[in-house]
Every structure is written in C-alpha cells, then in structure tokens.
Amino acid sequence: MIIIISGVAGSGKTTVGKLVADRLGCAFEDGDMLHPEENVHKMHAGEPLTDADRWPWLRTIQAWMDQRISAGQTAVLACSALHHRYRAALLDGRPDVRIAFLQISHEVAAARLARRHGHFFPAMLLDSQFRDLEPPGPDEPVLVVDANHPAAAMAAEIVSRLDPDPPDRSG
Numbered sequence: 001m002i003i004i005i006s007g008v009a010g011s012g013k014t015t016v017g018k019l020v021a022d023r024l025g026c027a028f029e030d031g032d033m034l035h036p037e038e039n040v041h042k043m044h045a046g047e048p049l050t051d052a053d054r055w056p057w058l059r060t061i062q063a064w065m066d067q068r069i070s071a072g073q074t075a076v077l078a079c080s081a082l083h084h085r086y087r088a089a090l091l092d093g094r095p096d097v098r099i100a101f102l103q104i105s106h107e108v109a110a111a112r113l114a115r116r117h118g119h120f121f122p123a124m125l126l127d128s129q130f131r132d133l134e135p136p137g138p139d140e141p142v143l144v145v146d147a148n149h150p151a152a153a154m155a156a157e158i159v160s161r162l163d164p165d166p167p168d169r170s171g
Contacts, residue, residue: 001074002065003162004090006081007102008129010109011147012154013078016102019155021076027068031079034060048128058086069096082132087140100158101136104147 003024005017014030021028035057039049061079068075081087081099091097110126136142143161145154 001162002068002094002097003074003076003158004081004097004099005076005078005102005158006087006099006142007104007147008080008082008109008133009126010112011102011104012112012151013080013102015151016100016154016158017076017078019151020100020158023155023159024074024076026074026076028076029064029078031057031061031077034064036060048132054086058089062090065090065094065097069094080129082129082134084134084137084140087136087142091141098143098162099136099141100143100145102147102154103135103144106130108148 003017003020005013005020007013014032017030018028035043039053039057042049042053061077065075065077079090081090081101087099091099106126109130113126136144143158145157147154149157
C-alpha cells in the first residue's frame with residue numbers, strides 16, 4: 001500500500017507523513033525531493049509552478065510508487081496533489097494507493113510557513129497554491145483530514161481510517 005499525504009504548503013504533509021510511516025513501520029518519501037532541479041529553482045525564485053512544470057514531477061512520483069508497489073512495499077509519500085486530475089493520475093491503475101488530504105485554512109497555513117526555515121518553497125507562493133487548489137470532492141476516494149489538529153492526532157486518524165480494500169480503479 002502507498003499512502004499519499006496531500007495538501008497545500010504548510011498543511012503538515014511531511015510531518016504527518018513521517019508519523020504515519022513510523023506508525024506503519026515503512027519508508028517515507030517527501031515528494032518535494034523528487035522535483036526536477038528546474039522546479040526547485042523556479043519555486044525558490046518565487047515563481048509558481050505550472051501544469052507543464054508539475055507533470056514531469058508527477059510522472060517521477062508515479063514511477064516511485066510503481067517501484068514500491070511492484071516490490072510489495074508499503075510506503076508513505078508527501079505530495080501536494082492540488083488538482084483533481086493530479087490525484088486521478090496518481091490513483092489510476094494503482095488500487096493499493098490511498099490519498100489523505102490535509103484540509104487547512106489559508107491563515108493557519110501562512111502562520112506555519114512563517115515559522116518554517118530551510119525549505120525552498122517561499123511563503124509568498126502560498127496564495128498560488130490556494131488559487132490552484134481543487135479540494136477533493138465527494139466523488140473522489142480521498143480521506144479528508146482536518147489539518148488544524150496536532151500532527152500526531154492527524155496521523156492517528158489517517159492510520160485508523162485507512163481502507164485495506166479500496167475500490168477497483170484499474171478501469
């Protein structure tokens with residue numbers, strides 16, 4: 001099983017993802033580390049990513065997931081997955097993938113980013129993430145988690161609510 005922890009910057013994807021991986025005794029990967037160098041430079045310069053920038057990154061994430069699935073490994077991945085089409089592409093043909101979306105307000109995310117240091121994503125790009133965000137709809141097989149809770153509580157909720165038998169999405 002692959003568990004994707006998604007949401008905007010500052011929602012807690014990495015922190016919660018590491019906690020979920022620890023609870024499950026599996027590997028964790030921060031999707032930000034899979035960005036091509038050009039994307040990192042662009043974000044560091046304060047330029048929002050476009051679809052053209054994100055699709056190669058998402059293909060890298062798909063390949064990362066497929067390697068783990070083929071090896072029968074459980075893993076947790078932090079990935080923003082802001083659009084419906086991105087989440088659909090990550091789930092497509094991968095029945096062992098689950099997505100947990102960390103829902104957070106702009107104000108709380110901005111406060112968290114203001115306290116974060118040493119990351120290439122500048123707080124000034126948060127507005128672009130909220131502009132691009134398409135929250136999961138009721139028809140999406142996505143677990144929505146309130147990101148205003150402590151990280152440990154969010155991780156516990158995700159682990160307790162994971163469905164071991166997802167719907168068939170191979171279609």
